Amino acid sequence: MLLWWFLRLTGFIMLCKGKASKCDDFTDLDFHESFMGTNLNVKLLLFTRANLDCGQELSHLNLMDQPLFHLGHTTTFVIHGYRPTGAPPVWVGHVVNLLAAQGDMNILVVDWNRGAANLNYYTAVANTRKAAENITAFIHNMQEKGAMLSSIHLIGVSLGAHVAGFVGALLKGKIGRITALDPAGPLFSGTPPEERLDPTDAQFVDVLHTDIDAFGYRGPLGHIDFYANGGADQPGCPKTIFSGKSYFVCDHQRSVFLYLCSLNQTCNITAYPCSSYHDFLDGRCLQCESFKPASCPILGYHVSEWRDSLLRLGQTKAYFSTTSESPYCKMNYKVDIVTWNQYMRWGIVIIKLHSGRRVVEAKIDHKLSKFEQYTATRLLAQFDEDLNPVQKITLCFVTGNVIGPRYKMRLLHIRLTPLERPDRPQLCRYDMILEENMEVSFRPMACDEPHI
Numbered sequence: 437m438l439l440w441w442f443l444r445l446t447g448f449i450m451l452c453k454g455k456a457s458k459c460d461d462f463t464d465l466d467f468h469e470s471f472m473g474t475n476l477n478v479k480l481l482l483f484t485r486a487n488l489d490c491g492q493e494l495s496h497l498n499l500m501d502q503p504l505f506h507l508g509h510t511t512t513f514v515i516h517g518y519r520p521t522g523a524p525p526v527w528v529g530h531v532v533n534l535l536a537a538q539g540d541m542n543i544l545v546v547d548w549n550r551g552a553a554n555l556n557y558y559t560a561v562a563n564t565r566k567a568a569e570n571i572t573a574f575i576h577n578m579q580e581k582g583a584m585l586s587s588i589h590l591i592g593v594s595l596g597a598h599v600a601g602f603v604g605a606l607l608k609g610k611i612g613r614i615t616a617l618d619p620a621g622p623l624f625s626g627t628p629p630e631e632r633l634d635p636t637d638a639q640f641v642d643v644l645h646t647d648i649d650a651f652g653y654r655g656p657l658g659h660i661d662f663y664a665n666g667g668a669d670q671p672g673c674p675k676t677i678f679s680g681k682s683y684f685v686c687d688h689q690r691s692v693f694l695y696l697c698s699l700n701q702t703c704n705i706t707a708y709p710c711s712s713y714h715d716f717l718d719g720r721c722l723q724c725e726s727f728k729p730a731s732c733p734i735l736g737y738h739v740s741e742w743r744d745s746l747l748r749l750g751q752t753k754a755y756f757s758t759t760s761e762s763p764y765c766k767m768n769y770k771v772d773i774v775t776w777n778q779y780m781r782w783g784i785v786i787i788k789l790h791s792g793r794r795v796v797e798a799k800i801d802h803k804l805s806k807f808e809q810y811t812a813t814r815l816l817a818q819f820d821e822d823l824n825p826v827q828k829i830t831l832c833f834v835t836g837n838v839i840g841p842r843y844k845m846r847l848l849h850i851r852l853t854p855l856e857r858p859d860r861p862q863l864c865r866y867d868m869i870l871e872e873n874m875e876v877s878f879r880p881m882a883c884d885e886p887h888i
Contacts, residue, residue: 459490463549465522474522476551476563478570483532483543491545496574500581507583511542513571513603517594517620518560522553527692531591534699538737546571552595561623564595568602575607585610586639593617593692594651597633597643598624601657604637605630613740614638614658618646618691621653633657635751640743644694644735646670647687660742660752662735664694666713672760694764698736703765705735706856707754716755717802719816722770722855731858759820767822769798770853771815775807776846782806783835783872787817787852790828790877796821807833807845817852826852826863830877833870845870851883 460481465474481491484504494502512535516525528545535543548570551563579585588611592600597616604611616633624632634657635641641658645667648654652667665671673686697703709732710721724732726749733742733754746752758764771787784801798817807813829852833845847870852863863880870876 460493461491462524462528462545462547464524465519465549465553467521470520470522470553471555473554473556473559474550476548476566478551478567479547480571480574481545481547483536483545485536485540488533488536494544494574496570496577499574499577505542507578507581509541510539510587510589511544511578511583512589512591513544513546513600515546515567515571515590515592515596515599516548516552517592517596518557519549519553520555520557522549524549525593527696530696531692531699534696535737538699546596546599548599557622560595561620564599565602568599568606571599571603572606575603575611586612589613589615590638591615591617591695592619592633594688595620597657601633601637604641605634609636609638611638613640613642615695615737616641616643616657617695618644618652618688619657621648621651624653625655635659640740640747642739644691646691646694650684651688652691656751656753658751659746660733660739660754662707663713663753663755664690665757666755670760671758693762694758695736697763698734698738702763704738704856705756705758705765706732706768707735707756708732709749709752709754711753713755714802717757717816719770719814721755722768722814722816731856757818765822767796767819767857768855769817769819770855771800771817772849772851772853773807773813773815774848775811775813776809776848777807777844778809779843780806780808781833781835781843781845781872783833785815785817786832786834788830788875789819789823789826790830791823791826794821794823796823822857824857824860826880828877829863829865829880830875831870832875833872835872837872842874843872845872852880 480494482494482502482505483491486504492502499505514531532543548567551567552560554560585607590600590603597619600614604614614637619633643658643661645652646664648667670687670690674683677683708716708721710716715721727745733739757766759766782804785805786799788795788797796819798819800815800817847868849866854860862883864883865878865880
C-alpha cells in the first residue's frame with residue numbers, strides 16, 4: 437500500500453515538472469453531435485497507479501514518449517460500447533481504480549466515443565471494425581518495442597466486446613485474455629465467428645451475460661460464459677416502460693456493476709456449470725467435480741485461476757443468482773431431504789435461517805417440488821444474506837390447500853450444506869413431522885453420518 441501511494445506521489449511530481457502538462461479527458465459529446473453523427477477517432481488514455489486521477493493520451497506512433505507507460509507490465513484495455521447520447525460512461529473511473537488495485541499495470545481506456553456516439557446504431561456497429569484496426573496497430577507497435585501479446589487483457593462492454601474480438605482475431609488469437617461484459621446481441625446474433633467475438637480470439641475468453649432477451653447476445657461466446665440470473669431479467673431492474681430509460685438499459689448495465697463487485701471483492705460470486713438456469717435452480721449442478729480440489733469458478737477478474745480447467749473442458753456455461761443491490765451476493769445452501777410419507781406430495785418449500793434476531797428467508801418456488809415415499813429430494817435454497825452461526829431453522833411446506841384436512845409429511849432427515857463456505861459444518865435434523873402450510877422450527881444438530 438505504501439508503494440502504491442509512493443508511485444502516485446511520483447506521478448504527481450512528474451506532472452508538476454511539466455513532463456505531462458495536463459490531464460486528458462474522455463470525449464464528452466452533446467446530444468446535438470450524437471444526432472448529427474461524428475467521425476471515428478480513437479484515443480488511448482493511460483492510467484497507472486501513479487496517475488489514477490489524471491489520464492494521459494498515448495501517441496499511437498511514439499508510445500515510449502510517455503514515461504508512465506511500461507511495456508514490461510500487463511496492459512489492460514477497457515473498451516466501451518454504444519453511446520447514443522455521447523456522454524462518457526459513468527463507470528470508467530471506478531474500473532480504472534479497481535483494476536489498479538489488482539496489480540501494477542498499464543490501464544488503457546479506449547475512447548472511441550467519436551464513432552460510438554450516433555443515433556444510428558448501424559453506424560456505430562460499422563465503426564467497431566475500424567476501432568479494432570486502430571487498437572491492433574497500436575498493439576503491433578507495442579509488440580515491436582518488446583511487449584508480449586500474452587500480457588494483454590482486453591475488457592469490452594457491449595459493442596466493445598466485439599471490438600475486442602476483432603482485435604483478437606487480427607492478432608491471430610495470441611493475446612492473453614478477453615473479458616466480454618454483456619456482448620451486444622442486435623445485428624450479431626446468428627453471425628459466423630469471424631463476424632463477432634469467439635473463443636479463438638484470445639488464449640482465454642470469459643463472458644458475462646445479463647440481457648440476453650434484449651440488447652445482449654444469447655449464445656456462448658467464450659471458454660466460460662456466465663449467465664447472471666439466467667442471463668435475462670435482473671433483480672431490481674424496472675419491469676415496465678413507465679420507468680423510462682432505466683427500463684431499457686438496467687439489465688444490460690448490470691454486467692458492468694457485477695464486474696466492479698468482482699474487482700473490489702466485496703463478495704465472490706460462485707457460478708455453477710450447468711446446461712440451463714432451470715437445472716441450476718433445481719439443484720442438479722452443485723457438485724463441481726470437474727474443478728476439484730478447487731471450487732466452482734468465481735465470476736470476474738479472478739476467474740483466470742480456473743483457466744487451465746476451463747480450457748480442458750471446452751466451452752462452459754455457468755449460472756448464478758444475485759440480489760437486487762450491490763454487492764449482489766446470495767448465500768447458497770444445498771438442501772437434501774428424505775421423506776417417508778405414504779402418498780406423493782407437491783408444493784413449494786420456504787426455509788428461514790435465524791441467528792440472534794436476524795432472519796433470512798429462501799422461498800424455493802420456481803416450480804412445485806415433489807416428495808415421494810422413501811425418496812431423496814435435492815433443493816437449492818438461496819438467501820440474500822449470509823447468517824452465521826445458524827441457531828434455528830424454520831421450515832414450511834406450502835401446498836395451497838385451503839380446504840379439507842391438513843396432510844402431514846414425515847422427514848427422515850434434512851441436511852443443509854453451505855456451498856460457498858465449505859469450512860462451515862452441515863446443518864441436520866432427523867425424524868420430524870411437517871404439517872402442510874404450517875411452520876416448524878428446530879435447532880440444527882451436527883450431521884451424524886450413520887443417519888444419512
